[in-house]
Amino acid sequence: MGKLFKFHTDVDTDQIIASQYLLFPTIEEMKSHTFESLDPSFASQVQPGDFVVAAENFGCGSSREQAPSVLKALGVKAVVAKSFARIFYRNAINIGLPVIVCKELYDHVEDGEEMELSLTEGTATVHGQTFSCTKLNPYMQNILNQGGLLASLNREEA
């Protein structure tokens, strides 16, 4: 179980992590600024195992991999959205952050509710109601299962 943090449609990568923090030396130094413009308390409130829930086109805008990386570094277990912008989606899978497309969930949940996610079943459960999520493309699922693209690269080149 984890708490869900609910965001709107078209959340762009500048809102996830703003430009002025991107050249900080490490993700660890950036992560306290996650979602700063939308919810300044997010980075201090979120706990490992919590979820980000959003509507359409989550992660639109820049290709900054810092966006999924700060979420992962804060312990966000998965992002569940109606749809994702493609670069964010690909980056998240590459770093091993599950990004789950679920069309129905968003309209039936409130910010702060407890949620359970089964990656193997492809379901999300909130206040007893279970929503089915779209299965990942097998190629991408395989990257995620290996722990991300670099883990799979290290394995290929072992």
Add this chain to the structure above:
Amino acid sequence: MGMTLAEKIIASAAGVESVRPGDIHTVELDLLMSNDGTTHLTIDMYHKLRHPHIADVNKLVWIVDHNMPSDSPKTAASQKKMRDFAKENGIPFYEGKGVCHQIMMENHVRPGQLIFGADSHTCAYGALGAFGTGVGCTDYLYAMVTGKSWVLVPESLKFNLTGKLNHGVTARDLILTIIGRIGANGANYKAMEFSGEGLKTLTMSDRIAVCNLCVEAGAKTALMEADEVALDYLSSRGRTPKAVFHADEDAAYAQTYEVNLSEIVPVVAKPHFVDQVVPAAECLGTHIDEAFLGSCNNGRIEDLRAAAAILKGRKVADTVRFLVVPASGEIYRQALEEGLLTTFMEAGAIVMNANCSVCWGSCQGVIGEGETLISTGTRNFKGRAGHPGSFVYLASAETVTASAIAGEITTADRLPKREG
């Protein structure tokens, strides 16, 4: 069934006869561009690999352009890491020479190539018939080490351009209008292909402006056939195509849009989204504090010439900081030789070094709470140019310049006549 431009380039890079949307292919990459926005993280990950190595150093191009020159000790450290690594490994490296995509267009991109750039506006390379797409640093690193990557073949949208842009209307107005029409995710996961008689009327600078902004509709890439205009530009720069592809007559498109260029009017994208596009006429009188002419979208010599022609004999409003930032060092020098920089300075504009500047809101010209910027940059997201409580309007070089003179949003044809 025939193939679209995107499908042809992927098939070529994958070494297969044909591809279909939804297929995943392993492709050989031609070029890998990375800038100071993420390269320091790529290098950290590189050093953690079990067998760190570079497949082909000559496919890499590294460019420091985002926070150029650096604005803080932290930035300086990240850029030093990039500079040192490039030097140690013999990676082609630019610093202070301009915005990455402009440098790539001037010096590297060739028709028919498949290019990954660790920057979302890499789709600009479609103006030369190359498949450019933005990636994060993990994708970049994988490609840097293996020379390859995986690509999901996108569906293509066709934009059939007819007619000709009217005087005072620009390619910037055209692409903003298209993004307004299809929405911020209207081309998500898709390729945007531009063709038709109207395309022939667009200059290289126009084409770069159009392709560059397509990611703001979510596009994976933007493509134009490399015709005479593109090939002339290429040969003037001493380069030859890798391959010139033509979309097949019977290629399948997810959707076709008809766009009559003569119907486009000057527009602005209102805060806080690139698809919030309205005719500029609807925003007349909106107070501005700062104006920005520059970026990979609109900092070329043609944009500077258009701005200087409007500014000549006029002054920037006392209440406005007008930042003029050529997109590359080469453009800067050309503007200097043509006397444009004198015109800007006499009018009270601030001419700055070639870099990403306030388009990315971290380096120079950052605006404060409650302030409003009108910009030729790529994005107007909340806080994009500085404080989350500031506002960014996107418009053409002409509209930005006219607004800088008026101190409020206006178009060039609405300015009072010059004195004398």
